[in-house]
Amino acid sequence: MTVPRLAVSVDLVVLTVREQRLCALTWRRDRPPYEGCWSLPGGFIQLDEDLPVAAARLMAERAGLADVRIHLEQLATYGYPDRDPRQRVVSVAYLGLAPDLPASSRAQVLWRSVDELDNERAAFDHRRILRDGVERARAKLEYTSLAAAFCPPEFTVAELRRVYEIVWGTHLDPRNFHRKVTGADRFLIPTGRTTTRDGGRPAQLYRRGDAEQLRPPMLRPRP
Amino acid sequence: MTVPRLAVSVDLVVLTVREQRLCALTWRRDRPPYEGCWSLPGGFIQLDEDLPVAAARLMAERAGLADVRIHLEQLATYGYPDRDPRQRVVSVAYLGLAPDLPASSRAQVLWRSVDELDNERAAFDHRRILRDGVERARAKLEYTSLAAAFCPPEFTVAELRRVYEIVWGTHLDPRNFHRKVTGADRFLIPTGRTTTRDGGRPAQLYRRGDAEQLRPPMLRPRP
DNA sequence: ATAATAGTGTCTTTTAGACAGTATGTT
DNA sequence: AACATACTGTCTAAAAGACACTATTAT
Numbered sequence: 128m129t130v131p132r133l134a135v136s137v138d139l140v141v142l143t144v145r146e147q148r149l150c151a152l153t154w155r156r157d158r159p160p161y162e163g164c165w166s167l168p169g170g171f172i173q174l175d176e177d178l179p180v181a182a183a184r185l186m187a188e189r190a191g192l193a194d195v196r197i198h199l200e201q202l203a204t205y206g207y208p209d210r211d212p213r214q215r216v217v218s219v220a221y222l223g224l225a226p227d228l229p230a231s232s233r234a235q236v237l238w239r240s241v242d243e244l245d246n247e248r249a250a251f252d253h254r255r256i257l258r259d260g261v262e263r264a265r266a267k268l269e270y271t272s273l274a275a276a277f278c279p280p281e282f283t284v285a286e287l288r289r290v291y292e293i294v295w296g297t298h299l300d301p302r303n304f305h306r307k308v309t310g311a312d313r314f315l316i317p318t319g320r321t322t323t324r325d326g327g328r329p330a331q332l333y334r335r336g337d338a339e340q341l342r343p344p345m346l347r348p349r350p
Numbered sequence: 351m352t353v354p355r356l357a358v359s360v361d362l363v364v365l366t367v368r369e370q371r372l373c374a375l376t377w378r379r380d381r382p383p384y385e386g387c388w389s390l391p392g393g394f395i396q397l398d399e400d401l402p403v404a405a406a407r408l409m410a411e412r413a414g415l416a417d418v419r420i421h422l423e424q425l426a427t428y429g430y431p432d433r434d435p436r437q438r439v440v441s442v443a444y445l446g447l448a449p450d451l452p453a454s455s456r457a458q459v460l461w462r463s464v465d466e467l468d469n470e471r472a473a474f475d476h477r478r479i480l481r482d483g484v485e486r487a488r489a490k491l492e493y494t495s496l497a498a499a500f501c502p503p504e505f506t507v508a509e510l511r512r513v514y515e516i517v518w519g520t521h522l523d524p525r526n527f528h529r530k531v532t533g534a535d536r537f538l539i540p541t542g543r544t545t546t547r548d549g550g551r552p553a554q555l556y557r558r559g560d561a562e563q564l565r566p567p568m569l570r571p572r573p
Numbered sequence: 574a575t576a577a578t579a580g581t582g583t584c585t586t587t588t589a590g591a592c593a594g595t596a597t598g599t600t
Numbered sequence: 601a602a603c604a605t606a607c608t609g610t611c612t613a614a615a616a617g618a619c620a621c622t623a624t625t626a627t
Contacts (some may be wrong), residue, residue, distance in 0.1 A: 130395040132355035135429070147369075174354040174438060177430040204442050206358070207400040215397060217358050219427050282359060284554070285605075303590060305607065321598095327605025328597040334476045343588070344493075348430070349460050381582065509576075525618060550578025551624040566615070 134216045136322045137251065138169035140202060140260030141223040142276045143238065144293050149264075150238040152190050152255055157235070160212050161250035167238065167257065168216065182221040190209055190223075191236055198224040198276040202260050210252050222260045224276035265294055270344035272314050273337040281318055283330040284308060297348050307345055313338035356429075357439045360404045361392035361476065363425060363483030364413055364446040366461065367500045367516050371488075373461040374480055376414050380458070383435050384473035388462065390480065392441065405444040413446075414459055421447045421499040425483050434473050445483045447499035488517055493567035495537050498558040504541055506553040507531060520571050530568055536561035 142151040143179070153165040164327035172181040187193040190252055206217035241261050245254065267273045270289055275282070277290045288304045291297075308314055313336035321329035364375040376388040391412035395404040402422070410416040422444055464484050468477065489513055490496045498505070500513045511527045514520075530536055536559035544552035570573035 130357045130394050130437075133358050133395075134353045135356050135358065159587070171353050172356075172429070174356070175431050178427065178440075201426055202402065203424055206395070206442070208398050217401075217442075219429070219440075283606090300590070300592085301605085302592080302607075302609095306590085309607095314352070315381075321606095323598060323605090325605065327603085328599095328607075330606055342572070344567065344571060346589095349565070352584075365588075476609080506579085523617070523619085524578085525582095530616085533578095545578095545579090546576065546625060548624075550576085553579055553625095569616090 132213055132302060134152075134157070134171055136169050136171050136220050137178065137185055138167045138205075138216045138220045138256060139182065139185060139190055140167060140220060140257055141186070141192065141225055142241070142260065142264055143225045144196075144290050145227040145228055145238060146238040147260065147293060148242070149294050151241050151244060151260075152192075153237055153239050154189075154235055155237065156250055158197075164250040165244060165246045165253070166250035167220075167253045168236070172219075178219055179221075182219075186223065189236075191233060192225065192228065194225075194228070197311075198273060202256070202263060203253055205256060206282050207252075218221075218256075220256050220260065222263055224264060224273060226277060226279050246301075252290075265347070266329060268294055269346055270341055271309075272338050272341055274333065275315075279334075281320070281332040281334055283322060283325060283332060285325050287315075287333075291345075296346050299348075311338065311341055313341065314341065357394055357437055359394050359439050359441045360401065360407060360408055361390045361393050361428075361441050361443045361479060361482055362405065362413055362435075362446060363390060363443060364409070364420075364448055365464070365483065365500075366448045367513050368450040368461060370512075370516060371463040371465070372517050374467060375415075376460055376462050376467065376484075377458055377461065379473050382555065384504070386555065388467060388472045388476070389473035390443075390476045391459070395442075400502060401442055402444075405442075408559055409446065414456060414460075415446075415448065415451065417451070419449075419503075421496065423484060425479070427480060428475055430475075439569055441479075443479045443483065445486055447487060447496060449502050449544050461524075480509050484531070486489055488570070491517055493564055495534075495558065495561050495564055498538075501558075504545075504555040504557055506545060506548060506555060507538075509555060510538075510556075514568075518570050522544040522571075532563065534564055537564065 135206045141248055143150050154167060154168055155160055156166050170185050170189055182199055201222040201345055202222040204219045208215055274287055278286055284305050286295050288299055290301055295342045315333040316336045320332045323329045365372050377391055378390050379385055379387050380386050393412055394407050405422055425443040425445040427442045431438055456463045459541055490494055497513045501509055511522055515522055539559045540557040541553045541555045541557055
């Protein structure tokens with residue numbers, strides 16, 4: 128019996144919060160198929176390459192983000208037979224959460240609002256993959272400390288709150304939020320320094336603690 | 351540029367609760383590599399086959415479970431280069447949650463306790479995959495209604511509680527549990543019938559409701 | 574009657590949600 | 601001074617945890 132062999136790619140859903148919007152890193156395709164559509168950065172894996180290694184390599188090569196501080200986790204694998212019209216490709220998607228970084232040097236690579244992207248023609252099944260990545264990120268803010276992955280190394284409680292508000296598209300009470308996150312075990316570590324970059328009274332700066340879970344979780348307000 | 355092509359397989363972590371233990375469906379390997387070790391049921395995908403279709407096919411062919419009522423979801427994809435010594439294989443793992451079914455007709459296919467399996471030599475990286483599947487199942491009981499996937503079509507609150515207790519390895523207060531699950535929106539639908547199969551006072555029988563989320567979640571007791 | 578399990582009620586503690594009030598900076 | 605934001609405190613409502621008590625079957 129002979130075993131079918133397939134092309135295997137890695138696609139990246141890299142999210143960040145910038146200009147009051149949840150944004151994803153995208154390419155603009157300049158040739159068929161799906162010319163003119165947006166697509167996720169990605170590429171084929173090498174024969175001797177582990178999946179997370181391929182994801183990190185493509186993060187540098189195709190997303191322009193060589194920074195190792197970016198949180199990267201496997202999202203899901205997409206493999207229905209005609210998702211690429213040229214050949215059968217099984218794609219392993221990774222989800223990356225990044226702080227607001229300087230834009231890439233390449234003109235082809237753009238941060239774009241996920242709401243905009245959702246209303247535009249996407250290449251392949253990349254809209255579906257993006258949706259899955261956004262929903263994963265939204266869900267993970269509830270019960271993990273991953274929101275801090277969207278923040279710079281030192282951040283204020285208000286900046287962290289704005290991450291939640293923008294990713295969830297909701298308003299959160301600043302005082303209750305403050306109590307919740309500062310009270311959570313090992314979520315935030317005070318640096319002792321303060322900043323006035325948000326205006327008003329100087330705010331404590333925090334670093335990310337080593338807690339991964341947020342217990343009890345912070346549930347999204349439901350309409 | 352030439353695209354490397356790889357074998358892609360689907361491996362199944364099928365869990366059930368039987369004889370007071372969380373069990374997984376396994377094969378016993380009768381030839382190298384990993385002769386004598388246990389392995390997860392699985393196989394290669396066909397060239398024109400979608401991943402969920404392949405998972406369902408292998409569920410029937412290799413696990414002996416053609417039953418469509420079994421909950422099936424994608425778990426994760428494993429692809430480090432030497433996970434199979436014969437050739438490079440990227441494996442997409444699926445997680446299945448099944449009620450306590452009659453044993454398979456094939457002697458090679460066995461339900462075995464996940465704790466036992468964790469202490470025995472496994473083929474390939476199947477111990478890691480099993481651990482990931484078990485952890486996913488444990489986590490999902492917290493914030494979804496998936497525990498009912500381990501139960502027969504009609505079940506009592508006590509049977510549902512035993513699922514939680516066995517999967518989590520904890521004791522839960524029967525009265526608080528009853529209040530929580532019967533109060534949860536659209537988690538359980540009373541059938542009107544009762545049963546005495548657990549002894550004692552007859553218990554209401556319930557069917558699974560259409561709620562997928564459990565809000566607020568039922569958190570595992572922590573030590 | 575006794576044992577076993579189902580189900581209800583009650584009290585306490587924890588947490589969330591709403592919001593008043595004080596603190597400390599900038600303009 | 602006015603204003604902006606940070607932070608603390610307080611009250612209430614919801615939910616979890618502990619556990620007493622009643623209900624309905626089998627033996």
